[in-house]
Amino acid sequence: MTYVGLPTPAETPQDTMVRIAGTAAKMKVVIVGGGVSGLSAGWWLARSGASVTVLDKGIVGWEASGRNGGGASHYQSPLFLEEQRMWPHMDELLGYPTEHQKERLVIAVTEKQLNQYHYLAKMNNDMGYRVDLLTGDQVRAMVPLAGENCLGGMHYRFGGHANPQRSVQAYAWALQDLGGRIVQHSPVTGFETEGGKVVAVHSASGRYEADAVVVAAGPQIQGLMAKLGVEVPLAAARAEMIVTEPAPLMPIGGVDGNGLYGRQTLRGNLAYGGGPHEWLQTFEAGPPARPSSPLTRNLARRIAELFPKAEHLNVIRSWAGIIENTPDGRPIIDRMKDPENVVVATMSGVGFGLSPASGHAIRDLVVDGQCSFTDIGKLSLSRFDGIGADWREQRGWLPLKADLAA
Amino acid sequence: MHSNNGTDPHAIGTKLPAPEARYDLVVIGAGPAGLAAALAGAGEGKSVLLVDENPIPGAAMGNDVPLLFGGRMTAATQNAERMLETVFMSEPMLEAAMDAGAEVLLGTSAWGVYRNGPGITGLPENVVALADKDRGWLVGYGELVLATGARDLAIGFPGWNQPGVMGAAALERLLARYEAFAGKRVLFMGSHDLALQTALLARGKGVDVAGLVEVRASPQGDAALVDAVRSAQIPFYLNDAVAEAKGGLDGVESVRLRSGAMIDVDTVVLAIGLVPSIELIDAMGGKRVLDGARGGYIPGENAGITCVGTCAGLADTGFDHVEYRMEWARELGKLSAPDTIVCQCEEVTRADLLGVQPPNYLERPAPMAARSLDTLIADGPPNPDQIKRLTRAGMGVCQGRRCRDQVAMMLAMAANGPFGSVPLATHRAPVRPLPLRILADWEEAEDMRAGWDVWFGIPTQWVPYQDIDTPREREHQTAIADGWSL
Numbered sequence A: 001m002t003y004v005g006l007p008t009p010a011e012t013p014q015d016t017m018v019r020i021a022g023t024a025a026k027m028k029v030v031i032v033g034g035g036v037s038g039l040s041a042g043w044w045l046a047r048s049g050a051s052v053t054v055l056d057k058g059i060v061g062w063e064a065s066g067r068n069g070g071g072a073s074h075y076q077s078p079l080f081l082e083e084q085r086m087w088p089h090m091d092e093l094l095g096y097p098t099e100h101q102k103e104r105l106v107i108a109v110t111e112k113q114l115n116q117y118h119y120l121a122k123m124n125n126d127m128g129y130r131v132d133l134l135t136g137d138q139v140r141a142m143v144p145l146a147g148e149n150c151l152g153g154m155h156y157r158f159g160g161h162a163n164p165q166r167s168v169q170a171y172a173w174a175l176q177d178l179g180g181r182i183v184q185h186s187p188v189t190g191f192e193t194e195g196g197k198v199v200a201v202h203s204a205s206g207r208y209e210a211d212a213v214v215v216a217a218g219p220q221i222q223g224l225m226a227k228l229g230v231e232v233p234l235a236a237a238r239a240e241m242i243v244t245e246p247a248p249l250m251p252i253g254g255v256d257g258n259g260l261y262g263r264q265t266l267r268g269n270l271a272y273g274g275g276p277h278e279w280l281q282t283f284e285a286g287p288p289a290r291p292s293s294p295l296t297r298n299l300a301r302r303i304a305e306l307f308p309k310a311e312h313l314n315v316i317r318s319w320a321g322i323i324e325n326t327p328d329g330r331p332i333i334d335r336m337k338d339p340e341n342v343v344v345a346t347m348s349g350v351g352f353g354l355s356p357a358s359g360h361a362i363r364d365l366v367v368d369g370q371c372s373f374t375d376i377g378k379l380s381l382s383r384f385d386g387i388g389a390d391w392r393e394q395r396g397w398l399p400l401k402a403d404l405a406a
Numbered sequence B: 001m002h003s004n005n006g007t008d009p010h011a012i013g014t015k016l017p018a019p020e021a022r023y024d025l026v027v028i029g030a031g032p033a034g035l036a037a038a039l040a041g042a043g044e045g046k047s048v049l050l051v052d053e054n055p056i057p058g059a060a061m062g063n064d065v066p067l068l069f070g071g072r073m074t075a076a077t078q079n080a081e082r083m084l085e086t087v088f089m090s091e092p093m094l095e096a097a098m099d100a101g102a103e104v105l106l107g108t109s110a111w112g113v114y115r116n117g118p119g120i121t122g123l124p125e126n127v128v129a130l131a132d133k134d135r136g137w138l139v140g141y142g143e144l145v146l147a148t149g150a151r152d153l154a155i156g157f158p159g160w161n162q163p164g165v166m167g168a169a170a171l172e173r174l175l176a177r178y179e180a181f182a183g184k185r186v187l188f189m190g191s192h193d194l195a196l197q198t199a200l201l202a203r204g205k206g207v208d209v210a211g212l213v214e215v216r217a218s219p220q221g222d223a224a225l226v227d228a229v230r231s232a233q234i235p236f237y238l239n240d241a242v243a244e245a246k247g248g249l250d251g252v253e254s255v256r257l258r259s260g261a262m263i264d265v266d267t268v269v270l271a272i273g274l275v276p277s278i279e280l281i282d283a284m285g286g287k288r289v290l291d292g293a294r295g296g297y298i299p300g301e302n303a304g305i306t307c308v309g310t311c312a313g314l315a316d317t318g319f320d321h322v323e324y325r326m327e328w329a330r331e332l333g334k335l336s337a338p339d340t341i342v343c344q345c346e347e348v349t350r351a352d353l354l355g356v357q358p359p360n361y362l363e364r365p366a367p368m369a370a371r372s373l374d375t376l377i378a379d380g381p382p383n384p385d386q387i388k389r390l391t392r393a394g395m396g397v398c399q400g401r402r403c404r405d406q407v408a409m410m411l412a413m414a415a416n417g418p419f420g421s422v423p424l425a426t427h428r429a430p431v432r433p434l435p436l437r438i439l440a441d442w443e444e445a446e447d448m449r450a451g452w453d454v455w456f457g458i459p460t461q462w463v464p465y466q467d468i469d470t471p472r473e474r475e476h477q478t479a480i481a482d483g484w485s486l
């Protein structure tokens, strides 16, 4: 079940599960945030025997984790090989369907796109991850909805995509099946510290004692960690997607390009996003709304260009989600020095695909203090030490009109 | 580390386009209430745009959008010119509105209202999004009046998922507006005013009305209407319900009632109730409230937007529509089987909806099969959008028109709560299914194209981990970031 063009993993995911069983027995872990990052961490910890409680302000996966493109091909990440090793086995390991599908095609309709895709293909091949270049005719043979305007593309022989909503629920249910607890509609409001540790988490539904705490609350991490005196620079932004009625299934559903990300779902719908985002203020209680905008029309055009043979398909929904961004666009996965039993985890916009791997890394930090399968040193929070208070301003990441967003 | 110098070329900034036209008053829906609003506005000297989606395109009708046409329209509905004519002929006030100076656009649907507010501030102004058979566009408004009327409420029963099961509003539309009803002999479900009036209309138009089926012990509507139906020799089947619609290739051929009666008809008309068309209000994040006497969910107070006519709520006659439809849903539920379809687009059965099971193209391993609405409820109040995502009920091309309300009813019953205890699944723009090529902005401004990136355009984001803090980092950043503006 491995991919063409990736190293064969040293261990099967099933063997990993056996190896970690019981390694965190009797440990009480409270996880703040029931998005994919928190839920996957909870699942890995429960697999290790920990007693896990996930607290969410609302419903599991209601924020970015249930509203994303479902992409899972993050070659830039140190978690990449683990992401690739785990995904094809997640349905079996969780016991619930995630709709994971392998591989991805990225196709170009302009020369500029083609040049960029060629660069990315070479970058991957240099790392030993196989990407094949395709001519326009080869694309048309593989992608029935592509048109004469397609100039070529690339074929990742790894990666893939899954159904975000189904996957989130799968993690949550699998965690419950292992004895973990998920408490919804229960925002975390504060922490109780003692001797350099958080000993309890305060939430709308009560007080939860903890040996270890994982803070995976998306953009809200910043406000929560501030309560512990830790500064985590994060900026929230809104991004949008649209979806069409079903089209006949293409042999590889993970086709995107033309400035879009997305996929054909197993049902056949074309679900795509891309283009401009809107920077927002972050509110402690979570986003007051997640509206879509007339950007729907620009997305529709891009999809019609990507798939000229689908231009007659009806668009039936649009939606938006709020994304967590770090100043350099890379995740923060780190265990704090003080309080030393707290792990912070936020993926900066690529958290869905990384989730099977991020959960493993978080588990390792909670249980062993360091990641066992890859170096994640450059994802530490300390890289932002001394970042100026005006870091958002410097990047042009400020909300347009803060007063209206309130 | 960052090269943006205080600007983010990939952010929305001022890229969302200004509307291509602007009116003091935009009215959506040219029924009596919308026409009156448009005429009043024009009379006050305002610039007025009045849009109406009639005549409905044939393809939309085929998807039961916006009403439950049940495949019972004649081929005449495919003739766009004739359809336009029938719309004008059936509504003389349209000409009056034009004469008064209102701009009238027929065959034009409003598929979204966009306003700056929580979570979005990038709009140059508030707009309503429109589409006709050729293109989509935006218009600005000073005042917005929604007069979008009410639509059919569907409640499923064995055999309802075939041609020939339609709604009373759709029948009225086909008979009175388009003169394009293809059925010959019809049976009504319900006996409140909607059913009585539509039955009389059908009879008046020469349709053979086989009767009205009523779950309660007596006809429910206005006494004068009941008398009129009785004197037209149309029978009531009281204390009864439709147990099954049987049919062939062309849909319904006969109906079996709970009492055992068999009735030969080619059309069953769901006339249990209408629901106010709150799609636009709901999709823009506006307020909605539940009022059983006014037909269920109706618009709440929404600043700057006025709702008139039945979209604001049915006339309050003291009749509790919600209680009545819940009674129907309960009885039809008893007559249904686990495999009776609830969501026609996605073929979701009752059992799968209540079991919160995935669609049948996915496997159901043992843990999955053991999940149900009960296990979900144990985790907190059931959320209809969450259930929709898991079961796919309401996720199809009719955009949940055929099942949204009955799903809410079924979930409330399963959770032992009143209607509304599990709210209605939300609506999303576009509130009409619209082809990509129609929705597309083919006249996109240059800055939208130029600033377009697949994701955020953060130069450091896609640098391979091992190249971070090495000379290759800058090389990648330049190469990838220069490629941006795709």
Ligand SMILES: Cc1cc2nc3c(=O)[nH]c(=O)nc-3n(C[C@H](O)[C@H](O)[C@H](O)COP(=O)(O)OP(=O)(O)OC[C@H]3O[C@@H](n4cnc5c(N)ncnc54)[C@H](O)[C@@H]3O)c2cc1C
Binding pocket: A032, A033, A034, A035, A036, A037, A038, A039, A055, A056, A057, A058, A059, A060, A061, A062, A063, A064, A065, A066, A067, A068, A069, A070, A071, A072, A186, A187, A188, A189, A216, A217, A218, A219, A220, A221, A224, A239, A240, A241, A261, A273, A284, A286, A320, A321, A322, A323, A324, A345, A346, A347, A348, A349, A350, A351, A352, A353, A354
């Ligand atoms: C439109 C869109 C498209 C995307 N496409 C992709 C893609 O294709 N591939 C990919 O990998 N990623 C994609 N992403 C990004 C991805 O969705 C996120 O990176 C990921 O979901 C983050 O997961 P998370 O669990 O870290 O955070 P979240 O999903 O934000 O979850 C955080 C959770 O914490 C809860 N919470 C917040 N505050 C509190 C509190 N005080 N107490 C308790 N709970 C709290 C929230 O309710 C929420 O459930 C996309 C995102 C969007 C919006």
